[in-house]
Amino acid sequence: MTKNNNASGPVLSVSDLSLEFVTRRGVLKALDRVSFDIARGEVLGVVGESGAGKSLTGSAIIGLIEKPGRLSGGEVRLNGERIDNLSPEAMRKIRGRKIGMIFQDPLTSLNPLFRVGDQIAETVMAHMNVSRAEARARALALLTEVGIPAPESRIDAYPHEFSGGMRQRVVISLALAAEPDLIIADEPTTALDVSVQAQIITLLKRLCRERGTSVMLITHDMGVIAETADRVAVMYAGRVAEIGPVADVIRNPQHPYAAGLMGAIPALKKNVGRLAQISGSMPRLNAIPPGCAFRPRCPKAFDRCAAERPDLMQAGKSRAACWLVDQGVPA
Amino acid sequence: MFAYAIRSLAQGLLVLVAVAFISFSMFRFVGDPVANMVGQEASVQDRQELAERLGLTDPWPVQFARFMGNAVKGEFGVSYRQGRKVSDLIKERLPATVELAVLSAAFATLFGVLFGVYAAINRTGLGSNIIMTGSLVGVSLPTFLIGIGLIFIFSVELRWLPSFGRGETVKLGWWTTGLLTESGRKSLILPVLTLGFFQLTLIMRLVRAEMLEVMRADFIRFARARGIPERAIQLRHALRNTLVPVVTIAGLQLGSVIAFAIVTETVFQWPGLGALFVNAVQFADVPVMAAYLMFVAAVFVVVNLTVDLLYFLLDPRLRSGAKIAKGH
Numbered sequence: 001m002t003k004n005n006n007a008s009g010p011v012l013s014v015s016d017l018s019l020e021f022v023t024r025r026g027v028l029k030a031l032d033r034v035s036f037d038i039a040r041g042e043v044l045g046v047v048g049e050s051g052a053g054k055s056l057t058g059s060a061i062i063g064l065i066e067k068p069g070r071l072s073g074g075e076v077r078l079n080g081e082r083i084d085n086l087s088p089e090a091m092r093k094i095r096g097r098k099i100g101m102i103f104q105d106p107l108t109s110l111n112p113l114f115r116v117g118d119q120i121a122e123t124v125m126a127h128m129n130v131s132r133a134e135a136r137a138r139a140l141a142l143l144t145e146v147g148i149p150a151p152e153s154r155i156d157a158y159p160h161e162f163s164g165g166m167r168q169r170v171v172i173s174l175a176l177a178a179e180p181d182l183i184i185a186d187e188p189t190t191a192l193d194v195s196v197q198a199q200i201i202t203l204l205k206r207l208c209r210e211r212g213t214s215v216m217l218i219t220h221d222m223g224v225i226a227e228t229a230d231r232v233a234v235m236y237a238g239r240v241a242e243i244g245p246v247a248d249v250i251r252n253p254q255h256p257y258a259a260g261l262m263g264a265i266p267a268l269k270k271n272v273g274r275l276a277q278i279s280g281s282m283p284r285l286n287a288i289p290p291g292c293a294f295r296p297r298c299p300k301a302f303d304r305c306a307a308e309r310p311d312l313m314q315a316g317k318s319r320a321a322c323w324l325v326d327q328g329v330p331a
Numbered sequence: 332m333f334a335y336a337i338r339s340l341a342q343g344l345l346v347l348v349a350v351a352f353i354s355f356s357m358f359r360f361v362g363d364p365v366a367n368m369v370g371q372e373a374s375v376q377d378r379q380e381l382a383e384r385l386g387l388t389d390p391w392p393v394q395f396a397r398f399m400g401n402a403v404k405g406e407f408g409v410s411y412r413q414g415r416k417v418s419d420l421i422k423e424r425l426p427a428t429v430e431l432a433v434l435s436a437a438f439a440t441l442f443g444v445l446f447g448v449y450a451a452i453n454r455t456g457l458g459s460n461i462i463m464t465g466s467l468v469g470v471s472l473p474t475f476l477i478g479i480g481l482i483f484i485f486s487v488e489l490r491w492l493p494s495f496g497r498g499e500t501v502k503l504g505w506w507t508t509g510l511l512t513e514s515g516r517k518s519l520i521l522p523v524l525t526l527g528f529f530q531l532t533l534i535m536r537l538v539r540a541e542m543l544e545v546m547r548a549d550f551i552r553f554a555r556a557r558g559i560p561e562r563a564i565q566l567r568h569a570l571r572n573t574l575v576p577v578v579t580i581a582g583l584q585l586g587s588v589i590a591f592a593i594v595t596e597t598v599f600q601w602p603g604l605g606a607l608f609v610n611a612v613q614f615a616d617v618p619v620m621a622a623y624l625m626f627v628a629a630v631f632v633v634v635n636l637t638v639d640l641l642y643f644l645l646d647p648r649l650r651s652g653a654k655i656a657k658g659h
Contacts, residue, residue, distance in 0.1 A: 097558055
């Protein structure tokens with residue numbers, strides 16, 4: 001419905017999204033003014049260390065934040081319409097239908113007691129006004145499309161009868177079942193064999209390109225990002241440190257953290273001896289320093305970094321949250 | 332699966348033989364049946380004759396073989412006290428116990444699952460707090476106290492329901508049922524509630540705990556991410572996964588409802604097997620006791636087998652255990 005009247009704008013627009021956990025020891029800010037857009041058909045990679053808030057951002061967008069966590073500011077717009085303040089029922093209709101999701105572990109993502117075909121048909125029927133037979137036909141088409149061999153017989157198989165890679169294909173078909181505009185893939189290959197990882201990524205990329213579906217690809221595998229994503233967002237301590245086209249961020253990172261991350265990628269051609277390493281570790285959520293969160297580990301920090309928090313500022317084709325790239329013009 | 336069923340069956344038979352041996356040894360160790368049957372004035376010769384007629388003078392392996400052979404045919408000899416065949420006594424008493432136990436089991440399972448699911452879904456609501464508190468009463472109060480309490484309220488104070496017996500029964504072949512008459516149905520209510528209450532609270536707490544566990548699983552989160560309505564997630568996805576472990580425990584509990592209705596039957600003077608057993612114990616009526624023991628063992632073996640087979644129905648991972656190897 002809203003698909004066409006906003007065709008030019010981004011599919012997803014996240015601005016100043018903040019999320020906090022209210023605990024007995026105080027309020028922990030897990031996401032702090034996270035902002036980014038995903039254009040139609042674009043693949044946005046999201047990278048960062050464990051605990052940087054990558055997965056949490058995905059959960060927040062799709063409205064599946066677990067109890068002590070709550071959104072404390074900012075907004076999420078899908079096709080130009082706000083979705084972060086919708087009722088649970090309205091949000092349910094968006095999940096699966098407008099935004100599909102893929103989780104890390106295909107072994108536990110599927111209900112072990114239901115046939116895979118039934119799980120796909122169930123998803124189709126939850127969002128589309130179709131008969132059981134039509135839903136089953138669609139399930140069969142989807143299984144064929146994601147490359148399950150002999151789909152006519154496998155449609156009635158149970159999840160445990162598939163290998164990990166095949167199960168992740170089933171999970172992808174489930175995420176695509178209702179033709180969403182955006183897929184959030186949360187580390188879709190982490191739990192798989194290395195040999196299968198490339199197949200799954202290629203499949204996901206092809207299916208989304210054919211449909212014009214946008215992808216938010218959460219991973220800590222820079223190789224996957226380099227091959228798959230159009231743009232990449234680097235997250236650190238619940239904030240976006242740098243966001244820009246993949247080639248620029250990899251070859252010419254502006255933020256010292258992004259630079260450190262890229263320096264830690266092993267390369268076959270270069271003989272560097274030891275890989276670069278960022279000293280120290282990411283601060284805990286209850287000990288994020290004032291100013292720039294990366295300052296204590298930053299080799300290039302100066303006075304201003306401790307005093308003021310940098311927002312994303314234009315730096316070449318990218319935008320980085322670092323005072324080093326400050327041109328004196330508020331971004 | 333076939334091999335599995337055969338193995339379970341073999342195990343069950345082994346259990347029955349072991350119990351048969353224990354039942355049989357009661358004949359030698361529990362009281363002196365001859366002394367119970369004849370009066371004070373009987374002569375030593377009379378006693379000797381009776382012992383021989385009952386086969387008590389044979390060596391014990393012969394006696395055990397005879398006991399086993401008869402047990403297979405459903406014959407457990409003659410009751411020392413009533414002088415009637417034990418198989419007839421059991422046949423007479425069985426319908427009362429089965430009717431009571433099956434209704435209690437149905438009542439406990441139905442409401443146990445219902446309340447359990449409700450308490451799991453509305454974890455913090457007033458309703459589930461009331462249910463959880465009430466279930467503590469059920470788990471901790473002894474059955475006879477619940478029975479007496481119910482009698483006091485509904486029979487003595489309110490005078491709505493009878494306090495003892497089966498009421499009028501109708502004969503259907505050798506089976507007697509209380510379900511077809513009003514007084515029969517009324518008489519069933521209190522014993523069924525009493526016998527089922529403990530099982531109900533147990534099943535309910537189990538269902539609640541299991542369901543809370545399942546609702547944290549990844550596939551539930553993924554089902555939410557697919558936009559499946561919350562009701563369908565709870566009642567289709569979560570409940571079915573909850574039932575797999577619950578069936579085991581509930582099955583065993585229901586076996587014990589059939590087997591150990593003794594207390595309830597005593598409180599309500601219910602003419603069932605439990606009451607028969609209690610009387611038999613008082614008079615060292617060994618054939619009846621032995622038969623009852625065998626009956627209880629048989630019930631448990633059958634229930635266990637059923638639970639094992641239900642597992643296969645509920646969990647496809649067991650069903651195709653052999654097929655996994657051929658997967659990719």
